[in-house]
Amino acid sequence: MESITAPVPARINQAMILLFAVAGGAAVANLYWAQPLLEEIASSFGTSLGTAGLLVTTAQVGYAVGTFLIVPLGDVVDRRRLLPLMMLLCAAALTAAAVAPTFEVLLIALVLVGLTTVSGPLLTPLAGDLAQPGQRGHVIGTVASGLMIGVLASRTISGFLAEAFGWRAPYAVAAALALASAVLLRRTIPPMAPRARLGYAALLGSTFGVIKRHPSVRMSLFVAGTAFGVLTLFWTALTFLLASPPFSYSVTTIGLVGLAGIAGAVAAQRSGRLHDRGLSTPAISAALVLTLVCLFLAWIWATSIIVLLAVIILLDIAVRAVSTLTQARVLAVDHGARSRLNTAYVVSNFIGGAAGSTLATALWQLGGWTAIMMGGAVATAIALVLWVVPASRRRDNAEHPISAQTTSQETE
Numbered sequence: 001m002e003s004i005t006a007p008v009p010a011r012i013n014q015a016m017i018l019l020f021a022v023a024g025g026a027a028v029a030n031l032y033w034a035q036p037l038l039e040e041i042a043s044s045f046g047t048s049l050g051t052a053g054l055l056v057t058t059a060q061v062g063y064a065v066g067t068f069l070i071v072p073l074g075d076v077v078d079r080r081r082l083l084p085l086m087m088l089l090c091a092a093a094l095t096a097a098a099v100a101p102t103f104e105v106l107l108i109a110l111v112l113v114g115l116t117t118v119s120g121p122l123l124t125p126l127a128g129d130l131a132q133p134g135q136r137g138h139v140i141g142t143v144a145s146g147l148m149i150g151v152l153a154s155r156t157i158s159g160f161l162a163e164a165f166g167w168r169a170p171y172a173v174a175a176a177l178a179l180a181s182a183v184l185l186r187r188t189i190p191p192m193a194p195r196a197r198l199g200y201a202a203l204l205g206s207t208f209g210v211i212k213r214h215p216s217v218r219m220s221l222f223v224a225g226t227a228f229g230v231l232t233l234f235w236t237a238l239t240f241l242l243a244s245p246p247f248s249y250s251v252t253t254i255g256l257v258g259l260a261g262i263a264g265a266v267a268a269q270r271s272g273r274l275h276d277r278g279l280s281t282p283a284i285s286a287a288l289v290l291t292l293v294c295l296f297l298a299w300i301w302a303t304s305i306i307v308l309l310a311v312i313i314l315l316d317i318a319v320r321a322v323s324t325l326t327q328a329r330v331l332a333v334d335h336g337a338r339s340r341l342n343t344a345y346v347v348s349n350f351i352g353g354a355a356g357s358t359l360a361t362a363l364w365q366l367g368g369w370t371a372i373m374m375g376g377a378v379a380t381a382i383a384l385v386l387w388v389v390p391a392s393r394r395r396d397n398a399e400h401p402i403s404a405q406t407t408s409q410e411t412e
Helices: 014-031 035-045 054-075 079-098 103-116 119-130 133-165 169-188 200-213 215-243 251-258 260-276 280-300 305-331 335-388 390-398 401-406
Strands: none
Touching: 014 054, 014 079, 014 103, 014 119, 014 133, 014 169, 035 054, 035 103, 035 133, 054 079, 054 103, 054 119, 054 200, 054 335, 079 103, 079 119, 079 169, 119 133, 119 305, 119 335, 133 169, 133 251, 133 260, 133 305, 200 215, 200 335, 215 251, 215 280, 215 305, 215 335, 251 260, 251 305, 260 280, 260 305, 280 305, 280 335, 305 335
16 A cells, blocks of 8 residues: 655654643553552442452553554544544543443443543654654654653552542543643644545555565564563562562552652653664664563562662663664654554554563462563563564565655664
8 A cells, every 4th residue: 555645844843742742641641540549439339349440441442442443544634633633532531430420431431531542642653744754763752751651650640639539530630631632732733734535444454454564563563562561561460569578568659669660761761862873673672681681680689679669660761662662663664654553553562561461460370470570581582582583684674665765864
């Protein structure tokens, strides 16, 4: 399939980059408000904690479906209209969650929140379109870091708001943020180049087509999904570890420990510059090696909170660097299909994250923290070996004809 959009002039500035990062982070946080609130929500509606856990699951599934069905539209419709529209719909769904009279209504509302929380996956390729080739990695890295910080901070912010004003408060605040973001983005996003017409069914089908045509995309998606799965595996199991002796931390304390990951996300933001300098291939290899080192340290010093905090920061730097660099590489393949490419990227990360969460419980029951670290190390080692195979790297170089025409800096 031919590229269906013409490149637009670079019009992004630092204020827009910051707005994209904040708006995207606030949007993706909508998927995680419920996690620290499950016990309070269950008590409020007289349901079991297990039933309340469906709120998180359904929101995540809704997000995956929304990403696949809506984000590809970014390649054929005016995102200056699409983004504010989706944020307005999300604000309505969040409002419904905030005033939900029954658990069933809340469940439906959070499904709709997941379906409409697609601003992040739409903003990232838009930022790539508006950026100059030599700054694209940096811009994508900054916006992606905003999304990461939104995920990491959402649980803590949600807990504080709920403790002060009740479990409905986070959803009311999120609705106001979504509404404000819709207005600001409508005023900020510049007019875009005209886009060619493409049928919706053909658009969705072409998402698979562009992945099939580019082996480099498939490899990047595999490495990114594996790295994110390992991070999810670690974070899920870390909750089990910190809740057990010798730590026996409360849920609030565990949430505060999780804030250490924000430092890693902020530090990893600069990794996008390595893509702009043509260094993404060795940088991804180094990040995967650092991931292995972190897992080894966490295994050896599992009873030291100081070491674990250091590991949290370093592991987040490593995995976020892999995520930023692979995403920049994927979006460089075809400027006319960036939204569809980002759809594939987000969905592959979702699959990796779901696999990591599932394996965490199974491995913990099988062999505790040691089994978790071994599982993460095996997955990381497989990704590293496949990434550094010389034949794969040569093929990867041949798969960036468009980015090579755009700038030699994006060709490895």
